[in-house]
Amino acid sequence: MLQEIKRKNPLIHCITNHVVSNFQANGLLAIGASPIMGEAPEEAEELAALSQALSLNIGTLHAESLKSMLIAGKTANRLGIPVVLDPVGAGASSFRKEGVRKILSTVDVSVLRCNAGELAAVAGKQWESKGVDAGEGLQDVREMAVSTARQLGLLVAVTGKTDIVTDGKSFAEVPFGDPIMASITGTGCLLSSIVAAVIAVHPENPVKTVSSTLRFYAIAGEQAAKSAALPGDFQIAFINQLARVTGNEVNQRVYLQEGRL
Numbered sequence: 001m002l003q004e005i006k007r008k009n010p011l012i013h014c015i016t017n018h019v020v021s022n023f024q025a026n027g028l029l030a031i032g033a034s035p036i037m038g039e040a041p042e043e044a045e046e047l048a049a050l051s052q053a054l055s056l057n058i059g060t061l062h063a064e065s066l067k068s069m070l071i072a073g074k075t076a077n078r079l080g081i082p083v084v085l086d087p088v089g090a091g092a093s094s095f096r097k098e099g100v101r102k103i104l105s106t107v108d109v110s111v112l113r114c115n116a117g118e119l120a121a122v123a124g125k126q127w128e129s130k131g132v133d134a135g136e137g138l139q140d141v142r143e144m145a146v147s148t149a150r151q152l153g154l155l156v157a158v159t160g161k162t163d164i165v166t167d168g169k170s171f172a173e174v175p176f177g178d179p180i181m182a183s184i185t186g187t188g189c190l191l192s193s194i195v196a197a198v199i200a201v202h203p204e205n206p207v208k209t210v211s212s213t214l215r216f217y218a219i220a221g222e223q224a225a226k227s228a229a230l231p232g233d234f235q236i237a238f239i240n241q242l243a244r245v246t247g248n249e250v251n252q253r254v255y256l257q258e259g260r261l
Contacts, residue, residue: 006032010052017059020186033197048072053200059088073107086192091121172211177218178225
């Protein structure tokens with residue numbers, strides 16, 4: 001998949017939040033994809049039609065960006081372009097909740113990439129969260145992911161200490177990563193756009209494809225953490241690892257982990 005991205009250089013249309021747009025664009029470039037960041041409604045249809053995947057992120061949602069997301073999403077659906085939705089802080093305000101509802105009811109979303117608190121907000125479950133942080137609750141995250149995937153007819157990828165990927169029928173768990181990944185903003189947002197890039201070039205077997213993407217991403221984080229103990233250093237090291245980590249390194253790390261289970 002990594003080789004396919006570098007070879008095909010897919011264009012990923014990102015309607016994203018202002019906090020992470022630079023980090024997200026650089027991360028896509030690091031893996032060999034080509035980002036285009038545009039949220040104006042006047043160009044949403046045109047940019048979506050030019051792209052191989054659409055990444056929607058509600059982190060700094062406003063009325064105009066929501067309008068753009070709906071236009072771009074409907075265009076992507078018409079042209080068979082995959083759509084990834086990241087409902088950042090979906091439970092933080094009624095505006096965000098309503099925005100997510102509008103997107104999911106208007107656009108055929110391929111992948112919902114979120115943390116547990118965001119998933120709970122989408123699923124309408126009780127959860128204690130703080131802003132855009134995952135927070136905590138009594139719900140079984142895997143059960144909530146499976147039921148949400150079935151109800152909405154999409155693939156759910158929930159990141160946390162152990163990532164969960166499910167289409168409502170099958171699921172995969174990804175036990176990799178490093179806690180320092182949560183110390184900088186935007187790691188989840190970047191992951192969502194990388195998922196979009198991967199399914200643009202490799203749409204087959206979505207559960208396996210997305211879980212492999214999460215595995216690669218988490219292992220890149222582990223590798224970066226070895227040389228960067230502080231958040232500022234980690235951000236740079238992580239972008240470098242996204243460009244550097246090979247499929248063989250990922251497979252070796254997975255083999256070692258499975259050997260310990």
